[in-house]
Structure formats: C-alpha cells, structure tokens
Amino acid sequence: MRVSxxxxxKLLIDRDMKKRDLQTIAGISSSSIAKLSKNEYVSMDVLVKVxxxxxxxxxDVIELVPDEKEESEDK
Incomplete structure (x- = not known):
C-alpha cells in the first residue's frame, strides 16, 4: 500500500487555497509540503497540523491505495 x-x-482547490497558504496556516515546513506533493510519508504531527x-x-486528506504490484498479484 502507498499513501495518496x-x-x-482537491480540498485545497475547493477552498481556493494554494500549497503556500496551507504551509502558512498549518505551520509546516516547505519540505513537508514537498513530501506531500510527492505522495511521500510525513509524520503524524504534520498530518494533524494539516x-x-x-x-x-x-x-479528508489522505487515502491508502494499493501498489501496482499488489493489484497485479490480486488478479
């Protein structure tokens, strides 16, 4: 499984917000925003702040999706 x-x-788009706005109001670093943008793991602390x-x-902000490898093994 991987995170997405x-x-x-989508929530930011619906609220007419930019990633920079999220960074400011959540008090998280630009590196955390970069990790989120790449669907990489971030700490639970970062997710809670968001x-x-x-x-x-x-x-509302995260979902788990199967890896392509896992999908092909299930078939």
Whole structure:
C-alpha cells in the first residue's frame, strides 16, 4: 500500500487555497509540503497540523491505495 494526498489537493482547490497558504496556516515546513506533493510519508504531527488548520478529518486528506504490484498479484 502507498499513501495518496489527492484528497488534500482537491480540498485545497475547493477552498481556493494554494500549497503556500496551507504551509502558512498549518505551520509546516516547505519540505513537508514537498513530501506531500510527492505522495511521500510525513509524520503524524504534520498530518494533524494539516487537519487542524483545514478543520478536516484525516480521511479528508489522505487515502491508502494499493501498489501496482499488489493489484497485479490480486488478479
């Protein structure tokens, strides 16, 4: 399984926000934004700050998706 932050980016679009806005209101670093942009793992602390800043639930910003390898093994 891998993480995807597509829900987070959709939420920002819906709220007419930019990644820089999220960085500012959540108090997270530019490197955390970069990791989120690349669907890389970030600490739970970062995710909590994002959720608090956006008044959103964790399931509103992150989802787990199967790897391509896992999908082909299931078939």
């Amino acid at each position: 932050y597509k829900k987070l980016w 959720c608090v800043a956006l008044k959103a639930d964790i399931s």
